[in-house]
Amino acid sequence: xxxxLLCVYLTAKQKIYAWPVGIIGVIAFFFLFLDQKFYFQTIxxxxxxxxxxxxxxxxxxxxxxxxxxPKSLQNVKFATHYAIIIVxxxxxxxxxxxxxxxxxxxxxSITTGFSILATYYLAKHYIEAWxxxxxxNILLFCMTLYxxxxxxxxxxxxxxxxxxxxYKSWKRNLRTDSV
Numbered sequence: 001x002x003x004x005l006l007c008v009y010l011t012a013k014q015k016i017y018a019w020p021v022g023i024i025g026v027i028a029f030f031f032l033f034l035d036q037k038f039y040f041q042t043i044x045x046x047x048x049x050x051x052x053x054x055x056x057x058x059x060x061x062x063x064x065x066x067x068x069x070p071k072s073l074q075n076v077k078f079a080t081h082y083a084i085i086i087v088x089x090x091x092x093x094x095x096x097x098x099x100x101x102x103x104x105x106x107x108x109s110i111t112t113g114f115s116i117l118a119t120y121y122l123a124k125h126y127i128e129a130w131x132x133x134x135x136x137n138i139l140l141f142c143m144t145l146y147x148x149x150x151x152x153x154x155x156x157x158x159x160x161x162x163x164x165x166x167y168k169s170w171k172r173n174l175r176t177d178s179v
Contacts, residue, residue, distance in 0.1 A: 003028065008133075008159055011122060012166030014068065019056035023049060036147055039102045040092060040112035047116055055123035062125060070127045070170035078128050081117055089113035104143055111139045127174060130167035134160055 004025030010018035030045035062068045073081075092113065093106030102108050114136050121129030141156035 005155060005158060005162075008162050008166075012130075012162055012169065014059075014070075014170075016056065016059045016063070019052045019059065022052050026052065032149075032152070036149065037101065037103045038108050038143070038147075039100050040096055040105075040108040044112045044115055048119060051116070051119045051123065055119065058123045059125075068125065069175045070125050070173050071175050072127050073121075085113040085117055086110075103147065107139055107143050111136050111143070127167065127170045130163045130170065133163040134167070137163060 003021055007018050007022035007025055010021060026045045026048045030042060033039075033041035033045065059068070089110040089112070090106070092109035096102035096105030096109055114132050118129045118132035118136060121132065137156045137160035141153050141160070144150075144156060145153040
């Protein structure tokens with residue numbers, strides 16, 4: 001869990017080593033979520049592993065191209081991505097509850113879908129990633145608290161605060177053109 005906290009902190013500070021540090025946290029959470037039958041969160045850790053490698057490469061290229069400033073998406077693009085994730089996550093929740101036996105399948109699926117989107121946005125340096133992460137942190141806080149994972153729930157509170165501060169920091173450094 002400390003690797004995940006350090007990863008998010010380093011990401012907020014736009015440090016490229018956030019990505020390899022995050023891989024350590026991904027491995028730990030894979031086993032934790034598997035044990036708790038949060039199957040979508042378990043699968044998410046595998047996706048995070050792939051996204052961490054992608055993010056690492058993407059940030060390296062952005063630095064090399066002097067394109068390392070936070071950017072903002074156009075509202076239409078953000079709303080479209082958001083709607084797609086809601087539809088897919090709702091279907092995933094229905095499948096997870098009916099066929100897989102996932103605990104809290106709808107929340108598990110929604111947090112998974114939005115976590116994938118938020119991590120992709122981080123790799124692209126989109127400030128909207130932090131808005132999504134704050135929502136995911138709130139939902140994961142509720143899920144882990146319900147499951148009695150109090151340390152993880154506490155970590156979600158810390159991650160929320162880091163995400164809020166990162167949003168404010170990235171907003172100050174925001175490029176003026178939208179993507």
